[in-house]
Amino acid sequence: MLRSKQKPFEEILRYLEGENRVFILGCDGCAQASGTGGPVQVAEMKSKLEAEGKTVTGTDVVPFLCEKALIKSRLARKAKAVMSADSILVLTCGVGIQAVAASVNKLCHPGCDTQNLGGSRGEWPGSERCAECAECVLELTGGICPLTACTKHLLSGQCGGASKGKCELSPDRDCGWELIYHRLKALGRLDKLSYLAPPKSWAKMAPDPAIMSSPEYALEMPAVKEASGE
Numbered sequence: 001m002l003r004s005k006q007k008p009f010e011e012i013l014r015y016l017e018g019e020n021r022v023f024i025l026g027c028d029g030c031a032q033a034s035g036t037g038g039p040v041q042v043a044e045m046k047s048k049l050e051a052e053g054k055t056v057t058g059t060d061v062v063p064f065l066c067e068k069a070l071i072k073s074r075l076a077r078k079a080k081a082v083m084s085a086d087s088i089l090v091l092t093c094g095v096g097i098q099a100v101a102a103s104v105n106k107l108c109h110p111g112c113d114t115q116n117l118g119g120s121r122g123e124w125p126g127s128e129r130c131a132e133c134a135e136c137v138l139e140l141t142g143g144i145c146p147l148t149a150c151t152k153h154l155l156s157g158q159c160g161g162a163s164k165g166k167c168e169l170s171p172d173r174d175c176g177w178e179l180i181y182h183r184l185k186a187l188g189r190l191d192k193l194s195y196l197a198p199p200k201s202w203a204k205m206a207p208d209p210a211i212m213s214s215p216e217y218a219l220e221m222p223a224v225k226e227a228s229g230e
Helices: 009-015 030-034 039-051 068-076 079-083 094-103 176-187 190-194 215-228
Strands: 003-006 021-027 055-062 087-091 108-110 112-115
Touching (some): 003 030, 009 108, 021 030, 039 055, 039 087, 055 068, 055 079, 068 079, 087 094, 176 190
Parallel strands (some): 021 055, 087 108
16 A cells, blocks of 8 residues: 655645646545545545636546556546546556556646655556655656656756666666656646756655554554564
């Protein structure tokens, strides 16, 4: 499970500046369990955005937003509502946001930050990964995480070592920032590269003490310790 926390509403409104029509997408898996992107939260976000004068072209809550095949099949049923929107607001963890951005030719805004749980989680079948940094920057990078796509975790553009689209540290791996550039170019949003991501507070990646003291965390710890040999 990846635990998420909804971004402040004021921040979400900043993402939507200049846009009048939005499609809201939630996740009935981890986000629903986190209370950030299930049916209730999607309905609440719809009401809040409409109160701000936004037109919500449609909503959906997909069982697992980390599954790109499932995303594509579900949104195909609502293609008109999705494509008539200026963008998609995604209420889920960083993996789900990236999976949606990779599945739909539409600008996707992150509605949540993913919190570090301080232990091991199950793996998902897709290529998307989340560093659980607690302050998601996918808004600036076209839905590709620079912390996981770039081997150097660079936040504000590629290094000087990339060659022919490949990473200097892992020559068999695509340069994460070149992927970001091509994604933003395809979306017609290269202007986002003019914004520098603020310095990241790595302290925020530390697990929240409130989470670590929760019954949910306590139930998972025996399995984590057993797997690590402790």
